[in-house]
Amino acid sequence: MPSDLPKPPDVVCNGLRKVFGHGAQQVEALASTDVTFASGTTTALVGPSGCGKSTLLRMVAGLETPTEGSVLIAGESPRMTSKKGTLSVAFQDPSLLPWRTVRSNVALARKLAGQPADKTAVDDLIARVGLAGFEDKRPAALSGGMRQRAAIARCLATRPNLLLLDEPFGAVDELTRRRLNLELPRLWEKPGATTLLVTHSVSEAVLLSDRILVLSARPATIVADIDVALERPRTARMIDSAAFRQVEHEVSEILFDNKGAGRRFAAE
Template identity: 45%
Template sequence: MAAPVISVRDLSLVFQTADQPVQALSRVNLDIQDGEFVSFIGPSGCGKTTLLRVIADLERATSGDISVNGMDPRAARLKRAYGYVFQAPALFPWRTVERNVGLPLEVMGLEDAAERVTRNIELVNLKGFEKKYPWQLSGGMQQRVSIARALAFDPKLLLMDEPFGALDEIVRDKLNQQLLELWRRTGKTVVFVTHSIPEAVFLSNKIVVMSPRPGRIIDVITTNFPPDRTLDIRETPEFLRFAHRVREGLKAGHSYED
């Protein structure tokens, strides 16, 4: 088997606060393989976003080891090995869609920037909106712009921190389908943070269930749904079985609380 895209070994993280140390992660072990769609799910404050930020070199582990594409996270960040999609779109309001998507390409000075911008705007189904400004777009469309921006320099790894959490259910369902299609077409490795059990089960071929703080991995669930699945699959007994296992893992994790 090929080396994991992400490898985490005995990773712990302690935040130093003014009052007392807070342990966010405790002895996390995880491998993520090339092309997988992996969701982190757990209660608020369980460390799932913190773990994503450690992968992205936005936080530093206190102990343990982590590699991203065979490198330490800092080297991976400097080599632009991943794209990162935040909870909010974080678009510049004075830039059009195409200029927001092209921003990292401007920084990198890539000669084929215009072609990359066009390709990725089409990839997220926003052709025709290139000249629009963020305030002229819906929340779901803004989030698609942020996804196109994260993909603009063609990273192998896409890190997504609860990107659809603030959207209504109908828009969220549509974006889930579009994200699944994007993953199927590009073959990229995706790591996705969510609070939603149905979202985690629908999108993922691996679900990482985490406990309340300090964040531990309670269960790793591998699903076997076809890549071209539709939302109708959420009504099937197999889907409900996976959702039940996630729910039971979350309930079991609360036994760690004082």
Template identity: 45%
Template sequence: MIHAENLSVSYGDLRALADVDLDVADGEFVTVVGPSGCGKTTLLRTIGGLEEPTTGEVTVDGDPPAVAQSAARLGFVFQEHTLLPWKTAIENVTFLRRMAGKDADSAGARDLLATTGLDGFEDARPSELSGGMKQRVAIARAIHLGADVLLMDEPFGELDEITRDEMSVEILRLWRENRKTVVFVTHSVPEAVFLGDRCLVVAADTEGDPTADGAPGRVVAEFDVDLPRPRDESVFGSEAFGAQVARVRGALHGDT
């Protein structure tokens, strides 16, 4: 589904991302975790066609990202919900689909809002919704677009810990029902482990001369998340979950 080979992205003399090889299978949920400034978002934006590779290539189902994006096969969910403030929840959900020239499917949009816990809020505007509710609308909008791939960049970053946990459970339920291919960027190691089939650890490469080459982000480790599905809040207290989180944190901090 998603293939990247020898992918590097530079901004002038600054290398943001270097030598990334990546394959994400159809229907797979892959999380990307790392510190701020390590290239996680650059990787996601390049997969989504919002940034151009400096070297290497990336394809989505065999096509350049720009082609997949123009065909509405890519859906984005950002840290900021980017809802249109003058539109109601249901109008926001159907907006991207209308822009892509597809039937808005208002009944389907209402069903999605109901499954995300927003039954009765279809006519509410963003100013009337909490942060978690706004993100639910943004997620419903991306799914309603009918995209094959969901690219999610810290979508729960502005939420409190309890709401983040609730939203993580919610996104897994929606993923099971819709079985999209998901690449999910986060700063949170527990979140990355809880959500993913696989977890990629991205870190800035400080080897060599940082003044000449910058500190580009690289995939420094990759883990298969060996936790059974479906997952709910009970996973957080399990020994297996704690062990997996410790492994990922070790890689993130350079432990061998």
């Protein structure tokens, strides 16, 4: 990747809060939160199901409007960043358009971002996610893991410098997930995008991120902020290392003793 790319953005959340519904059916998904994601780092958000981590990510992506507070991406609103095409989102569901081929799905992202079509770059990217030879296949002809690879390729096709990954490996089986965990991050680590990753898997969080935020149950609050000081690139062998196990253990402790964590948090 050329080094003259602009520096990946800082993401600053100021008093960010989200409430869904009206009147008696109000649900507070995210309590007022201040957090900064530093340029070029990967941050994992972990927490119990439905705790509001996806809501946080969706507000950064501009897919939800905050009830209070704001998100600034390199000083600009998410909507502005979306329009520039420098932000990319990947979801748990690959959400490929079933009537388009892999190539056409990946190229779609460039089209939507207003970037010129670049067949060589698209095919190169498809090859790098391991789908060479499947460019002209439609999603129905691919396995779940392959679809997820295609979705990641689409996500990277615009060369975004802010990546928002909402459980991108959540729907594939454990073996495939581990493979994707080890293979795919190389594609975005090198150009150095700022990355937010929502995940249910503690080991995935440790493997992929520089920093892990543990969120409490609804309304989500950040109960722990853990640095992952493992060297990059991360490898399969690292998973068995003591340092890796140590971080994993630390996160699990907080996650599975959430009530205690909540109390501890309140007391502080």
